[in-house]
Amino acid sequence: MTIVLAAGLFALAAITQIWVAADPVIHVLVQFPLLGLSGYLLGRDRFIPGHWVGPALTLAIFFFLFWMLPRSVDEALANWQMHVVKFITLPLGTGLPLALSWKYLPPVLKGFLKAQCITMFGVLGFLYTHAPVRICNSYLVDDQIRLGYGFFYVACGLSIFWTIPVFTGRQTQVRRALQGTHLS
Amino acid sequence: MRKGLFLTMAAVLFGSAGLAWSTDGLRVFTAEGARRMEIAREQPQVPGMVLQTMSGDLEKLGNQPDKVTLIEFIYTTCPTICQSSGGEFAHLRDLLVEKDLPVRMMSVSFDPVADTLEALADYGALHEADGQYWTVARPQLPDLTEMLDFFRVTVIPDNWGGYQHNIAVLLINPEGRFSGVFNTDAYKEITEAVERASR
Amino acid sequence: MMEQTYPYKPQAGAVKLTMLLGGVVFLLMMVFGLALRATQGGLFEIDPAIFYQIMTAHGAGMVGSAALTGAAIMWYFVGRYVNLNAAIYWVFLGLFLIGVALILGSIFYGEFGGGWTFLFPLPAISGGAWDVEAAVAFCFGYLFIGVGFLLIYLDMGYRIAINYDGFLGGLGWRFAWSGNQELAPPPTIIAAASVIVFNSIGIVFGAMVLVASIINLLFPSFVVDPLMAKNAIYFFGHVFINATIYMAVVAVYEIIPEYTGKPWKTTRVFALAWVAIVIFVQAVYFHHLLQDAVMPDWALALGQIVSYASGIPLMAVTTFSLCVYVKGSGLKWDLTSSLLVLGVAGWTLGSIPATIDGMVAVNRLMHNTQWVPGHFHTYLLLGEVAMAFGFSAWLVRGKEQGIRSGLERFAFLSYALGGAGFVLVFLWSGASSIPRRWAIHLESWQFQDRIGTFFAAVAILGSLLIVSRYTLRLMRKGEE
Numbered sequence: 001m002t003i004v005l006a007a008g009l010f011a012l013a014a015i016t017q018i019w020v021a022a023d024p025v026i027h028v029l030v031q032f033p034l035l036g037l038s039g040y041l042l043g044r045d046r047f048i049p050g051h052w053v054g055p056a057l058t059l060a061i062f063f064f065l066f067w068m069l070p071r072s073v074d075e076a077l078a079n080w081q082m083h084v085v086k087f088i089t090l091p092l093g094t095g096l097p098l099a100l101s102w103k104y105l106p107p108v109l110k111g112f113l114k115a116q117c118i119t120m121f122g123v124l125g126f127l128y129t130h131a132p133v134r135i136c137n138s139y140l141v142d143d144q145i146r147l148g149y150g151f152f153y154v155a156c157g158l159s160i161f162w163t164i165p166v167f168t169g170r171q172t173q174v175r176r177a178l179q180g181t182h183l184s
Numbered sequence: 185m186r187k188g189l190f191l192t193m194a195a196v197l198f199g200s201a202g203l204a205w206s207t208d209g210l211r212v213f214t215a216e217g218a219r220r221m222e223i224a225r226e227q228p229q230v231p232g233m234v235l236q237t238m239s240g241d242l243e244k245l246g247n248q249p250d251k252v253t254l255i256e257f258i259y260t261t262c263p264t265i266c267q268s269s270g271g272e273f274a275h276l277r278d279l280l281v282e283k284d285l286p287v288r289m290m291s292v293s294f295d296p297v298a299d300t301l302e303a304l305a306d307y308g309a310l311h312e313a314d315g316q317y318w319t320v321a322r323p324q325l326p327d328l329t330e331m332l333d334f335f336r337v338t339v340i341p342d343n344w345g346g347y348q349h350n351i352a353v354l355l356i357n358p359e360g361r362f363s364g365v366f367n368t369d370a371y372k373e374i375t376e377a378v379e380r381a382s383r
Numbered sequence: 384m385m386e387q388t389y390p391y392k393p394q395a396g397a398v399k400l401t402m403l404l405g406g407v408v409f410l411l412m413m414v415f416g417l418a419l420r421a422t423q424g425g426l427f428e429i430d431p432a433i434f435y436q437i438m439t440a441h442g443a444g445m446v447g448s449a450a451l452t453g454a455a456i457m458w459y460f461v462g463r464y465v466n467l468n469a470a471i472y473w474v475f476l477g478l479f480l481i482g483v484a485l486i487l488g489s490i491f492y493g494e495f496g497g498g499w500t501f502l503f504p505l506p507a508i509s510g511g512a513w514d515v516e517a518a519v520a521f522c523f524g525y526l527f528i529g530v531g532f533l534l535i536y537l538d539m540g541y542r543i544a545i546n547y548d549g550f551l552g553g554l555g556w557r558f559a560w561s562g563n564q565e566l567a568p569p570p571t572i573i574a575a576a577s578v579i580v581f582n583s584i585g586i587v588f589g590a591m592v593l594v595a596s597i598i599n600l601l602f603p604s605f606v607v608d609p610l611m612a613k614n615a616i617y618f619f620g621h622v623f624i625n626a627t628i629y630m631a632v633v634a635v636y637e638i639i640p641e642y643t644g645k646p647w648k649t650t651r652v653f654a655l656a657w658v659a660i661v662i663f664v665q666a667v668y669f670h671h672l673l674q675d676a677v678m679p680d681w682a683l684a685l686g687q688i689v690s691y692a693s694g695i696p697l698m699a700v701t702t703f704s705l706c707v708y709v710k711g712s713g714l715k716w717d718l719t720s721s722l723l724v725l726g727v728a729g730w731t732l733g734s735i736p737a738t739i740d741g742m743v744a745v746n747r748l749m750h751n752t753q754w755v756p757g758h759f760h761t762y763l764l765l766g767e768v769a770m771a772f773g774f775s776a777w778l779v780r781g782k783e784q785g786i787r788s789g790l791e792r793f794a795f796l797s798y799a800l801g802g803a804g805f806v807l808v809f810l811w812s813g814a815s816s817i818p819r820r821w822a823i824h825l826e827s828w829q830f831q832d833r834i835g836t837f838f839a840a841v842a843i844l845g846s847l848l849i850v851s852r853y854t855l856r857l858m859r860k861g862e863e
Binding site: 107108111112115118119122123126127130131132133165166167168169 | 468471533534537538540541544547548549550551552587590591594595598604605606607
C-alpha cells in the first residue's frame, strides 16, 4: 500500500515537471517535497541495524543541503543529467534515509534538527527576499522573492505544526497508555 | 556503537567532500558563481563571430591583438537595469581612459531583431559611447544562440515584454580568450584585471 | 529544617562549576563597571574607544553570566523533578564558553565596541574603529550561546512535556483552567516551562537578526530594514534579560521552604501570574522603542499599558507569598536566606523605576539618561545576581545552616548597601538629566559619578567576599 502511495507521489512530482521551469515555488516547494515524501514513505516501515542510523541521517542531511543550493536548483533545469540526479537523490538520498533513521533518534536530537530546519528556512527566506542580485539565472527576480516568502511560510507552518503536539501532550498520553505507567 | 560512530564519521567526511565539490570548496553557491569560476579557470577561446556595430561596420569579436575587449550584454528597450548598467559602463570608460588603458568596450544586444542600428545608435548617444573606445553592437541572428551559450548568458522573458538576464562585464584578453566575469560596478577589480591582461 | 524527597538527584557538580565561573565573571565585569564609572567621574582615564569596548564587554558579560547562572539554577532544580541528560549540560557549557571566547576576542582583539545590543547598522559602520570580522565574530559568539540554550531547553522541555502532560500541563495552564489541584505542577516546573516557551521565541528572533546582520556585514548589498532589526533585537534582548531573573527566582521557590518549613505551593493565582508573564513579557518589549516615532501608535500604547501588567502580577504574588511564608516561621538569617530575600526585594523595587520609564511621557525625557541603567541595575545587581549568590552560598552550605558569622554579615551588608547606594546614584543622576553611555562627562556631573564609584567599590568588596567564600568552601568540600 505504501509503495503504491509512494509511486503515486513520485508520479505527481513527475507531472509538476511541466511547470518547474517557469515557477521556482513549484520546483522547490512542491516538486522537491513530493519527491522527498515518496522516498520517506518507502522507508517508514522498514528497519535498519543501529550502526546504520548515523550514516543514513548524515546522508539525508547532506543531500538536503545540496538541494538547497541555488546552483543545484539552476542546474536541475539546465542539463538533463541533473534532472535524473534530482529524481533519484531526492527520494532515495533524502527521504528514504531520513525515514530509516528518524525513528531511532533521541528526542533532543529530533528537536534540534527540527529547530535547525525552521531556522534554515527562515534564513533562506531572508536571502531570497533581500538578495541584491538574481540567485537563480533561470528565474525572474519577482519569482525569487515569491520563493523567499514561500520559505517564510514554510518556516512558520513547520514551527506551528511541530510545537502544537508539545503543548497538548497528546503524544505523551498515547505513550503512557502504551507503557501503562503514570509518571506524575 | 563504535561501528556506528565510525560509519557516521565516514558519512560526514563523504558528505562534506560532496558538498565541497558541488560548491567548488564553499566558494560557489549559485550557477552564476559557477560560471565565473569555470571561465577564470578554463579561459576558452572566443569563436570567431562577426558583430555589426552601431555605425553599420562589421567587426570580428575579440579580434584585438593589442588590447583587452570588455563586453556587456544588453537590450536597448530595457527600461531598468541595462540603463543603469549603461551608466556604470560609462563610468568605467571614464576610469579606463583616465588611466590611459587601451581597451575596446562593447555593449552587445541579445535582441538583434528589435534593436535596429538606429536603436543601437540612440543607446550609444545616451551614454556618450563614441564608437571608437566604446561602441554598441548586435550579433548576426544565426550566431545568437551560440554566442549566448558561449558566454553563458541566460535570458528569460519577464512578464512585461522585456527580459531578465545575468548582467555582467565580460573580459576577452588580447589573445582572444574569454577570461573574466565581473559585477558591473566592480570598477577596481575590472581595472586591475585589464592592467594585468594588457601587460 | 524541612526534609523533602524528590524523584531525581540534580547534577550538582556541573552546576557548582558553573556558579564558580559565573561568580568570577560577575566580579570581573563589576570591576569593568567600576572602571567605567570612575572614568566618567574623572578619577581614571581611559581612551573613549576603549571605554566603549569595556562597556560592550560589561553589557555582554553581565547579560551572559546572568543567563548562565540563571540557567544553572533552573537546570539544578528542574533536575529534582525530571531525569535530565548530563551530557547535554556539558555541551551547553562548552558552547557557552566558545561563545564567550569569540565575544571577548572580538572586543579586546578585534576592538569591537558596538554595545551588547549590536544594534543594526552600528556594527557595520564603525568608522574604522573595528573591522567587519570583529563584528561578525561577536555575532557568532551570540549564536553559539543561543544554540547552547536551545539544547538545554529542548532537554528540559521534552522531559517536562512527557511528565506533565504536555506544556499545557507543565505551564500550569490545565491547572489554572480547571482548578484541579491534582494537575498542579510544582512552582519550579511552571517557571521552567514558562521560561522555555518565551525565551525560545526570543532566541529565535535573536538568531534571525544575528544571521541577517552577519550576512549584511559580509555582503553589504543584502540590506536589512533597520526598524525591523531594531524590533527583533529589542524583542530578543528584553525577553532574554528578563528570562535570567525568571530562571533565577526558582532558587527562591526551592530554597526558602528549607528555612520556613513550609513548601512553596502552586496556587491558582500563582499559575495565573505565570500565564500573564508568558504573554506580557513578549508584548511589553515595545517600551524599548518609545523613542522611535515611526513605530505605530498602537505599539507604543501597548508598550506602556503592558508595562503596568507585565512583571507586577508575578512580583506581587512572589513577594506576597514570600512575606506570608517568612512571617512567623522563625526564618534564620544566614547568607543564603538574606541574599535570596534581597533578590526578591531588588527585583520588586527595580520594577518601580522600570514602570515609570515605561510611560511614554516619562520615557521621552528619561530614556537616554542614567535613569535607565539605574532601573536595570536594581533588578539585576540586587535581584538576579543576589539570587545567584544566594544559590551559590546554599550549594556549599554546611551543617551550620541558619547561622551567620560576623564576616558573612559584613559581606552581605557591604554588597546590599553598596549596591543600593550605587543604583540610587544612577536614578538620582537620571533624574538630574545626566546622559547614559557617555565616555566623557561634564565637570558638573562628576560629583554624582564619584559617589556612584564609591558605592560600586563597596558592592564589589561584598561580592569579592561572597565569591571567595564560595570558592574556598568548594575547594574544601572537594578535599573531603
